[in-house]
Amino acid sequence: MSSIGSGGGKSSKPSFVSYVTPEEIKPEKVISKKEKLPDLLQGEVVFCSAGTVLKYTQDDLPQRGVFGTLVCTNFRVAFVTDEVPAEEAAHLFKNKLYGENDIPLSCVDNIYGGNDDKKKLLTGGVVKNKFPPRIIIHCKDLRVFQFSLTYCKEEDAKRIFQGIIHHCLEPKPLKNIFAFAFCEKTAFPEMKRQQRTMMFDSAEDWAQDMERTKGACRLVTENANFDLSTLLPQFFVVPANILEADMTLFQGKGLPIWCWSHHSGCALFKTSSLPLLQEDDVAQSYMEKMLTAVAHNYLFSVKTEDLSDTLPTLQDIQLSYNKFKQFFLIDNSTDFWVSDMKWFSSLDSCGWLDIIRQCLQKAVEVVECLEKENTNVLIMEEGGSDLCCVVSSLAQLMMDPHYRTLTGFQSLIQKEWLAGGHSFLDRYNQLHLKDKENVSPVFLLFLECVWQLLQQYGPAFQISETYLTVLSDSVHIPVFSTFLFNSQYHRASGLMAESPHSQRGPLNCPAVWDWSVQFDCRAQDLFINPLYAEKPKQDKSVRKSHRPKHQRQLSLPSSAFKTPPKRGFFKEEADSLKKMLRVRRISRWMLSPDSQPSSSTREFYEAWQRRPLDYHGQLLPCLDGPWVRVWTQRYLRWIHEVQIFGGGLVTIFNKVYDLQDEVQELQRQLDSQGCSWATNHQRPRAQGSTAENDARVSVRLSSSFPFTMLRTNWSYKPAIPTSLLQNLMLSGNLADREDNADDQESII
Template identity: 75%
Template sequence: MEILRGTVAANAKPTKPSFVSYVTPEEIKSESPRPYTPKTVKCPHLLPGEVMFCSANTVVKETQDDLSQRGVFGTLLCTNFRVSFVSDEEPTEDTTQLFKNKLYGQNDIPLSCVDHIYGGYEDKRKLITTGSLVKNKCPSKLIFHCKDLRVFTFVLTYSEEKDAKMIFQGIVHHCLEPKSLKNLFAFSYCENTACPEKQRKQRTMMFDCAEDWDLDMKRSRGVCRLVTENNNFELSPDLPQFFIVPTHVTEADMCQFHGKGLPMWCWSHHSGCALFKTSTLPLLPEDTIAQAYMEKMLTAVAHNYLFSVKTEDLSDTLPTVQDIQLAYSKFKHFFLIDNTTDFWMSDMKWFSSLDSCGWLDIIRQCLQKALEVVECLETENTNVLITEESGSDLCCVISSLVQLMLDPFYRTLPGFQSLVQKEWVAGGHNFLDRCNQLHLKDKENTSPVFLLFLECVWQLLHQHAPAFQFSETYLTVLSDSIHVPVFSTFLFNTHHHRATVLRAESPHSQRDPLNCPTVWDWSVQFDCRAQDLFLNPLYTEKPKHVKSVQRSRPTHQRQLSLPTACKTPPKKGFFKDEADSLKKMLRVKRISRWMLSPETPHPSSATREFYETWQRKPLDHHGLILPCLDGPSVRVWLQRYLRWIQEVQIFGGGAVTVLGKVSELQGEVRELQRRLERHGGSSFSSSNQQQQRAIRARTGTSTGPQTGGSRSSVRMSSSFPFTTLKHNWSYKPAIPTSVLQSLMASGNLADKEDDADPESIV
């Protein structure tokens, strides 16, 4: 029978193939070798200067809901700017999306934004390093933990082995391998983009010219000296081209230690005292020259006002940059959620876990120290000199917070951007090293110091919302922009470093240096409608009649919330005549030691009295503002840390609903204002119009034809504008059965302690 079958089969004519293949042609391996032909690769719209390196088809992007096992097929690719996923099922971007970034989309990860990459090998997860390319085989999954706290999981099982290996090696090489500064995408982008010149009309002072420094000193009524001798960095490459020092600092003093230990002016109080910051010199007992130099610099600061100065070494009283890095690494771990099971397990010990990492405590310490400095300036009328080893980390944090609390100009959008430019960019904060933009293996210098400052600003904004013109969405976007390798703001360590690199990388045919955009040019990332979300709808603008009264008065233009507690200082002529005798009375004290002296109250008691005295004054959002540091007052920045976690989002609720109600009330108030202004002949101010647009943008409502109708806030989540309702997400707690049964056995979950160990629950 078998022979007959073979004979019939041999003599029979070949029939039409009846087999139907349900696999893609790419998965069919041909036996005969054929020349390689490049495949058609789906890719997003590439930016100027962006080049694609490698790609892989049939990649699955998983969702975080591990119960549904949903995923989307598409193409995973890597360029010199980002890792991008292009879906096969739907467009990569929603054309109707309100808050749309022009540089990258929701499925894109800038290379500098990649924090860690994990590989999935069967049931195990391993941290991918550059050595993994040799030691380990290609994983079946790639899990990305991003610095903006997004989590992506890509499955490579269905891709061709050659493509999967290529995309794995390409991503690890371009995301984790150390690179030189000139290889960052910013240089390719600015070479192929006609960046406009800096727009001074935006009122953001860049502090790269003498006019900006002189204008800021005149605005705060400072009496210090503007230094222009470092225009070509002849004095020191670590100093900005222009800066301000006390009038008694000579040119010889500036050259003696190449800018080290030089007191840099930050801001002047209305009474005449000022805030200074400096880097410390390694003072040895036998080094009499350095000791004499520091004493001379202290005397120069004291000469600024009342021959008094209080000093504070932040290196002794605040955590180090390494402590900040360690605390934040523990803190962010609780928000990098791979799946729903991890979330519900971490939710059982949520508050105790956040408290144990120490990040919120560091925020409280920085606000506390800034409050102490404000107290010295406001009630003691004494000059303050803050110091640390570098003078460009915690000094920038404290000096910026002090100015935010005291000066309402820095609480406006252009004022805040000017503050960052003055204290951080011109102040020489090492953005390149602290943010680890080059993925260097030596991470001792890595620390989120600037993010710590933004966290402190958010605490002030949360407690005093009407005092700030910008919104928390603005702060969140600014924290994300740190890791977008396009803007020159966060790519360099000093002004000299920036000027040298941009000129060196300029083409030979171009004499001028490269013109990289700054992060303050928000039109590079967002359109006008999206930028409306940067404005705070609750901001109360200073009335015009108050401004006019202040201009006519000879006193300082800022309005005070707390009167000074000391006597009126004598006339300046008295100090000129009695200068020799008063030098002996020079008061140089440390803030911490002064607070702890026997004749003064305990620091907490003095600060509490200062805060309660301010709190009893009439509410003034354009005067002094102070943070409340009691327990629950220091909170988690919900929008930044929880915006990507689906289980905690409130659809149709949260801040969106609150602002919707506020918009209705403000609409009624503005209608009454219009009726009153008709009789007075004045028009509706442009600032109120901007606030109205910001409210409509945040609540998703519109009355104009530009959006094509109104949109209800019910379709939006509490994390708007970063996430919107697109799927029916599951809210079922994905807790293991044994743990869930033990929790339900008691009948009341509220009786369980927050910090109880899940394994010990019976």
């Protein structure tokens, strides 16, 4: 392959230095008339483009690819092919915002400069002399793109290369995120749902959820204008004994926020930790008062857990995931087959699956405290908005079937993550800041844990695996207000301050739950699990009659925690309560990442296993051995070498979807014809068997459906590197070799 790297070095000065604000760019002066452009969204501005760019395919043939135009806008890096797309390759799961050859700027993870067989990580800045002839882009959704600039004009190649580096890697202010330009010029219709997703931005939502779970706590509305604290949500729920003066003492830090109430009366709370010093008597007395208020919620008992001591740090999570994702960012087929030689040991060494196991195990321990021991649980960490969100959300998913429905799951994320103040903007580095200490895929860790539950108890969840995968991708689309801010205060102030026309009020950025912004109705059908076992209505009364309230009181905590005869118990026994609260910690069950659950937790799990499985009751994940798996759809969907053509779970789901369509069509016929449909001799054709379904059948499905389709020009043969093959042959007859660990692993 010819290279233009040397040609770029002869230029005395680059034609491109840096970009200014998008408003000062004149797109018509940059774009050639012969170059193709993508269909631009409202507010999308083209910064630069280059024609005759070669996009490589992901195989072992370096010259294989398609030519087209590479474009950089304020929303994405787009490649528009010169070829006319084949009819059979039409994508049935098309995203309205970007195509399969588009990369949202927030989705760019790393950019490498390639020259021959070498590549170098690029960190930003302006390339003054040389620029590599090949650009390799690794995306956060694990796609890999390789573009060759060899055949471009030198000036266009420099401009597009430096433009991509600048807009994808350089820091930017919040107002330059595409959502502000897009939402200012786009009118979003009101979301239509049969059941509303509660946003938890109003007092009514909190009151409704507390009433549904029979919570006996106090709704706080004094922070509606963030007068109490900017760290707290506008509306939240706290134990009844907490006063308004307690909320303002440490600006919301150390305040126990209600998450969920068990039907027995105990509840789950979370809080941010206070940096307690031995001489800080005010902070210590404040925390003791908060613990007393939580304990007073039910049976005067509480267990505390500092997740900062028992779960990995944010830096550990980020480091582990960085190692883990490298096994799925495949540049070509040869790299895949090299990594396949030691696949399982490599995955195990990065520790990502073990972190998932730890979070699930911690949630099971919280469930045990609530269900078996009937104690209040207070989980805490330094900020109270990362691992607290993970554990509290998982515990509620395991115990409350409402949160396993589509709208319930979305409401859970709104309550625990959005209202809980998770820093989406910082954790995913949406502004491309150089300081990456706060970057950590905590929300992805939560979705990973949910996927594990979905795999083990599929009929218990209304959401599908495809829904979780699309949700993980949507985090990196800079359009939705859901993932653009660090707190409710940040969201409210940001949308108001950045509005160009303040008299119209704040910008109306859609929530990610408005799926019509991305997909049509037919594509959204794939978000629903076709195997979901919907609960019959008549079971509601049965469930109420089977609540073993009196039986559970037989396993209550020790008599020291029972309701005292005197109302002044906490005042008189403050010292003894403080001692008991300090020793009653969940953390004794997990002292190290390799530790096993305690005998108590094991007995609790085994007792639950002996009961008949109820998909609308309590669910506890199995964490032994191979039960914790790799999220195959998300991580392997772009690697065609591992796809199962015509097989996998997609074949089952696809058949069930077709049967559901046929049943629904028959039901519509019954409703419209009043049971006179029997007079029609011709069998009604199901809606799922119309044009779209015919197109689905005409294209050979693979296990990665609906994200990728079969490509006839793909190569599937293993490409074993020459060096590895020579090492195998030089060692003599393979049949005479002694087995070793590496050989056994490669065979497996």
